[in-house]
Amino acid sequence: MNLNQTFRHLFAALTASLALTACDNSFIFEDEGDCDPKYRVKLRYDYNMKFADAFASEVDHVTVNVVDTDGKIVYTHRESGEQLRADNYEIILDGKLAPGNYQLHAWCGSGAEPGNSSFVVHPAERLEELRCTLLPDVHNYYGRSAAEVPGAEGDTVKRSLENLYHGLTEQLCFPDDEGTYNYTVPLTKNTNSVKVMLQNLNQTPLNHNDFIFTITSGNARMAHDNSIIEAEPVVYQAWDVRDDIIGDVSPADSINGGRLQAVVAEFTVGRLMADENVRLEAHRVSDGQLAFSVDMVNLALLLKSANLRSMSDQEFLDRQDEYNYIFFLDSRYTWSSCQVNILSWKMVIQNQEI
Secondary structure: OOHHHHHHHHHHHHHHHHHHHOOOOOOEOOOOOOOOEEEEEEEEOOOOOOOOOOHHHHOOEEEEEEEOOOOEEEEEEEEEOHHHHOOOOOEEOOOOOOOEEEEEEEEEEHHHOOOOOOEEEEOOOEHHHOEEEEOOOOOOOOOOOHHHOOOOOOOEEOOOOOOEEEEEOOOEEEOOOOEEEEEEEEOEEOOEEEEEEEEEOOOOOOOHHHEEEEEEEOOOEEEOOOOEOOOOOEEEEOOEEEEEEEEEOOHHHOOOOOEEEEEEEEEEEOOOOOOOOOEEEEEEOOOOOEEEEEEHHHHHHOOOOHHHOOOOHHHHHHHOOEEEEEEEEOOOOOEEEEEEEEOOEEEEEEOOOO
16 A cells, blocks of 8 residues: 555544544534534334334424423424425424534424414423323413413313324434534324224114213323323213214124114324223213223233234334224123224123223
């Protein structure tokens, strides 16, 4: 190796070393040709059962907080609109931050937009003070700050909730060296769709006016780390209850022209926790007695298939956002058995204490 080759190799090694010494967990992807670092943030929602990024198709509002090493929120970025749909969407923090170490915190979806009807994010100066609250059905917040808004705990919610997503990173290094530095905030979905179907074993039609459906959970308030803050339970009532036709059967087995009639109830509920007994119930209107009462989280976890054994129960619940239950009733309108459907999995359970 001649002297010129040796010099070139030494110069390349020294340049690479200087570029990386400022931060071990950020990467320079391109040289912009100026002296200021460029900070770019992407949000990613692939924490789902398809393991595919659905951010562009599901999220329409973002609020991202930048938190320094003392826990103080030093910058907040809010944005909504069609630009979030673009595959190359990113938050540009150039010139907004001094180089240093920061955490990135996000609440996205309807929970990020002030004045929405589902959730409110309370203003805060520090990370540990950040709160997100489920709103009650009836509210008038004109002239009141978000800090004064009451939550839905101890109340009844009977409406379809808009989606809510949460994200929080570890400490990330934002270097002062020239270059472009990309960061990603992974998101967890906090809202779930629950569909309940009732069928009569003797195949006679049911009437949706004969039942009241509820889900009871203490998940009305969320902390900065997405944990649930202890509060009075919220009672979710089905936002849609209807009579429905559920498919063709043999005319010999049906009194309804070869098709079965059922009652269908739909809910949207907040984050489900593996250590909570979330009660899914239906009461008969005629006498106020229970048609069924089950721990819907326990039923859902029974369908965590063998290839997901390495996944924790909480990860399973956080990735899954749609739950379908079918209850078969006897002649007294009391459940005899239950069928749980999640994705392509199905389980049939006989009536027992759940």
